[in-house]
Amino acid sequence: QQLAHEPVSEVVPSVDDLLATRGVRKLLLMGPSKASIDGVRSIWEAAFKGRAEVTQAVPTMLEILPLGNDKSRGVMKLLHSMNVNPQMDVCAVGDGENDAEMLRVVGCGVAMSNASEKTKAVADHVLEASNDEDGVAEAIDRFVL
Structure with a gap:
C-alpha cells in the first residue's frame, strides 16, 4: 500500500530559488482577487510553455503542474488498479478548470453551473445547480442512482 504526502506550505523568496533547490510537483500562486490572478496568468503560461500546465481551480489561485499531471x-490510475472501465462505469463531477481533463476521460462528465467555461465545454452534462446549490447531489440522483 502506498501513501501520499504533501509538505506544509511555505513562502519562498523566488520561483528560481525554489526550482534550483527542490523537486517541485506543483506550484500554487494565490492572489487577493480574480483580477490579480488574471493579470499574471499569461506571464506564467509563457514562462512554463511546453513544460507545465497552468490551470485554475478557484478564481484567486493558479496551479502550475508538470505536463500530463x-x-x-x-x-485513470485508480480505475485501472480497480479494473473499472472509465467510459462505462464512471461519472465525475467538477467545476474548476483543473477538473476539465478528469471530466473528459470518463463516460459521464458533469459540470456545475458555476464551472469554468473550459470545464463546461468538455462536460457531457452541465447542471443548472452550482456546487453550493446541491449540484453534486443532483448529479448523483440523475446520473448514478
Missing part, C-alpha cells in the same frame, strides 16, 4: 491521470 492532472486529475485525469490520478483517476
